[in-house]
Amino acid sequence: MLVHLRRSLVLAVICLVFFGFVYAFAGTGVAQLLFKNQADGSLTANGSTLIGQNWAATKCPGNPLGSCVFHGRPDDTGPYAANPKTGAAGGDNPLVANGVSGESGATNLGPRSKVLKADTKALVAYWHKLGVNPTPDLVTTSGSGVDPDISPLDATVQIPMVAKATGIAPAKLRTLIASESHGAQLGFLGSSYIDVLQLNEALAKLH
Amino acid sequence: MGFFATILILVIALGFTWRYLGSYMAAVFDGRVHFLGFVERPIYRLLKTSPEQEQTWKRYAGAMIIFSFVSLVFTYAILRLQGSLPLNPQHLGAVGPALSFNTASSFVTNTNWQNYGGETAMSYFSQMGSLTVQQFVSPAVGIAAAIVLVRGFSRRKSATIGNFWVDITRCLFYVLLPIAFVAGIVIVAQGAVQTLAGTVTIHDSLNGVTQTIPRGPAGFMGSIMQLGTNGGGFFNVDLAHPFENPTAFTDLLYIWLTLSIPVALTYTFGKMVGSIKHGAALLAVVVILFGSWVAFTSYSEHQNNPAVVAAGIHSTVGNAEGKEVRFGDTTSALFNVSMTQTSDGAVDSATDSYNPIGGLGPLTGMMLGEVTPGGTGSGLYTLLIYAIIAVFIGGLMIGRTPEYLGKKIQAREVKLAGLGALVMPMTVLILTALAVSLAVGRAGPLNAGPHGFSEILYALTSQGNNNGSAMAGLTGNTPFYNVIGAIDMLIGRFGIIIPALALGGILAEKDVVPEGLGTFRTHNPMFVGLTIGVILIIGGLTFFPAISLGPIVEQLSHLRFF
Structure with a gap:
């Protein structure tokens, strides 16, 4: 009994040192040395290419809010949701979930939820007002709440809105979308996608 | 097509593994x-032991329980002292007592149920020193227990079954550490964060929004949490978060990591008992059940979400609610099935938003006791418990003496196996009944109607099976759910591990009976079918009434919203 206890304490301390700290510090060291950009969060001057942003609040002089950029997927607190949960920055801050700033989260609404039905309806109406016929991705929220990607089709349906607000020809936007599309990884893993931040950075260069 | 190619690559990789x-x-x-x-x-x-000092099963079990208890105390203490410990750039305070108890039980039992949002509640010290440590230690404990049961079959007339301290040390350093470290590097190369620099604040000149992005040592936590079928990630949304699961490739890598040890242990079993055929028979049980679950869950998630259709979107293929674009619906379903047929429980999409039958996949995967292939170690010992029951039933049906690998299966073994098979369903069902009959329990679910019942049932099934997958709509961070959850997890772990160790001990004492004409074969398709039948009947009979009140009612209620 006492032998077990003494051995347990010794082994627990060894594990704390080895698997808690040596492992994590060695891992961080190797990661920072070899893949610094990824390990730091894939940052650009305007954010992280892996973290979705609030594009709906972008000011577009002479045009409705958010109409001069491509949008990512909404999150559960969007301004278009039936019950917007936060008021700040137009409400659609992907980095606020469950009322906690900095937390990731999904709506967790079931497939037969009245709330989900109402929220989705509000989202459809929101897109129609902007002149966009939305795809499923644009009216549903992601698993993380910070999904940085949309599909090429999700971007294509936003062309009329962006073309009207920016004055860039639709054909040029189509070329832009094609050049920003990433195919499925290794040709078969997952599906093709566009990183919304990279797309909007490329769009800004067209202005 | 992409989905079938993904499955093919996974099958080939797992074959080699x-x-x-x-x-x-x-x-x-x-x-x-x-x-x-x-x-x-x-x-x-340092431990004053050596591989030559073997233990009886009782001493082995004693060492395991005391070590787990010490681990529980260490984990709890670190969470409670979080505010005074270093590596806390966000200056987070101590974690509350009920939540700390739940979290410590959760990580020590290999469950990784999380009633907190990792990035906003846990300091780097807690994530590394308390949670990641247990993500190494708890699978090693599980694997050690499985090896004891295997030695029960491979040894003859032996009073001892190995040395706990040696087994766990070997498992940690030779199996878990090297694989986790290499996988961690790959995951970071794909885009996962691995830094101790704290959050970063960036102003986006394109939309005028300033955002504060949480970061941390997530990549290397991701690799061990999957390899050890732990499943508790750095972030609140676990592996749906792009900072821990950045690409479709890492998604597949995580699936492989999770399945690798549980699948490979069936070979280890065959090798150690000197009959690869017996390991292959267990693998066949695993493959058949796993394949069926992937098929119906992926199919269901490839259907439309009723609420989205009702809102006027008809052009949809697949349920996109709660799923990430880079994974897609079918791969997300494959991921969630892999995590609930093992004891992992990580999610890359919101299980709560799955279609009713899609949500039934993960739920019933756990209810069958997580044996296909199950958790690291826990999968194999639970599967062997079912195999013993199958041998017993097979023996009864044809009137032959039940034997498995030459060891006679007698009253004592069958009683222990029965105990091992029934502890989990009893705990889960009693606690679910308790939760739905008390007001504090009914206050938990986010969704109304049958889906709300599913949320409670899912939570207690997940904890009782040491899984940790969640329909995250349930508000679990209340004293009530924290405490019953912790009890659920501790019984679900040790209530099965102790009978498994006892079985190992008493089987090792027995001699091997030579195979004769009357021996019931335990490596042919007949036996595979019988074992599958036992798994389905025990799981089905115990849980069917409960699931018919949840997902089944929800699926059948056309045009109704709750």
Whole structure:
């Protein structure tokens, strides 16, 4: 009994040192040395290419809010949701979930939820007002709440809105979308996608 | 097409893993691997033990329980002292007592149920020193228990079944550490964060929004949490978060990591008992059940979400609510099934938003006791418990003496196996009944109607099976759910591990009966079918009434919204 206890304490301390700290510090060291950009969060001057942003609040002089950029997927607190949960920055801050700033989260609404039905309806109406016929991705929220990607089709349906607000020809936007599309990884893993931040950075260069 | 190619690659990769990792693990636990002897030997000296000092099953179990208890105290203490410990750039305070108890039980039992949002509640010190440590230690404990049961079959007339301290040290250093470290590097290369620099604040000149992005040492936590079928990630949304699961490739890598040890252990079993055929028979049970679950869950998630259709979107293929674009619906379903047929429980999409039958996949995967392939170690010992029951039933049906691998299965063994098979369903069902009959329990679910019931049932099934997958709509961070959850997890872990160790001990004492004409064959398709039948009947009979109140009612209620 006492032998077990003494051995347990010794082994627990060894594990704390080895698997808690040596492992994590060695891992961080190797990661920072070899893949610094990824390990730091894939940052650009305007954010992280892996973290979705609030594009709906972008000011577009002479045009409705958010109409001069491509949008990512909404999150559960969007301004278009039936019950917007936060008021700040137009409400659609992907980095606020469950009322906690900095937390990731999904709506967790079931497939037969009245709330989900109402929220989705509000989202459809929101897109129609902007002149966009939305795809499923644009009216549903992601698993993380910070999904940085949309599909090429999700971007294509936003062309009329962006073309009207920016004055860039639709054909040029189509070329832009094609050049920003990433195919499925290794040709078969997952599906093709566009990183919304990279797309909007490329769009800004067209202005 | 992409989905079938993904499955094909996964099957090929797991085939190699089964063969080579399986035989490597057999060598590790037989003491034939020594390349880290310079780490291993000093540890034995510090512990004042050696591979030659073997233990009886009772001493082995005692060591395991006391070690787990000490781990529980360490984990709890670190969470409670979080505010005064270093590596806390966000200056987070102590974690509350009920939540700390739940979290400590959760990580020590290999469950990784999380009633907190990792990035906003846990300091780097807690994530590394308390949670990641247990993500190494708890699978090692599970694997050690499985190896004891295997030795029960491979040894003859032996009073001892190995040395707990040696088994766990070997498992940690020879199996878990090397694989987790290499996988961690790959995951970071794909885009996962791995930094101790704290959050970063960036102003986006394109939309005028300033955002504060949480970061941390997530990549290397991701690799061990999957390899050890732990499943508790750095972030609140676990592996749906792009900072821990950045690409479709890492998604597949995580699936492989999770399935690798449980699948390979069936080979290790075959190798150690001297009959690969018996390992292959267990693998066949695993493949058949796993394949069926992937099929119906992926199919269901490839259908439309009723609420989205009702809102006027008809052009949809697949349920996109709660799923990430880079994974897609079918791969997300494959991921969630892989995590609930093992004891992992990580999610890359919101299980709560799955279609009713899609949500039934993960739920029933756990209810069958997580044996296909199950958790690291826990999968194999639970599967062997079912195999013993199958041998017993098979023997009764044809009137022959039940034997498995030459060991007579008698009253004592069957009682222990029965206990091991029934502890989990009893705990889960009693606690679910308790939760739905108390007001504090009914206050938990986010969704109304049958889906709300599913949320409660899912939570207690997940904790009782040491899984940790969640329909995250349930508000679990209340004293009530924290405490019953912790009880659920501790019984679900030790209520099965102790009968498994006892079985190992008493089987090792027996001699082997030579195979005769009357011996019931335990490596042919007949036996595979019988074992599958036992798994389905025990799981089905115990849980069917409960699931018919949840997902089944929800699926059948056309045009109704709750």
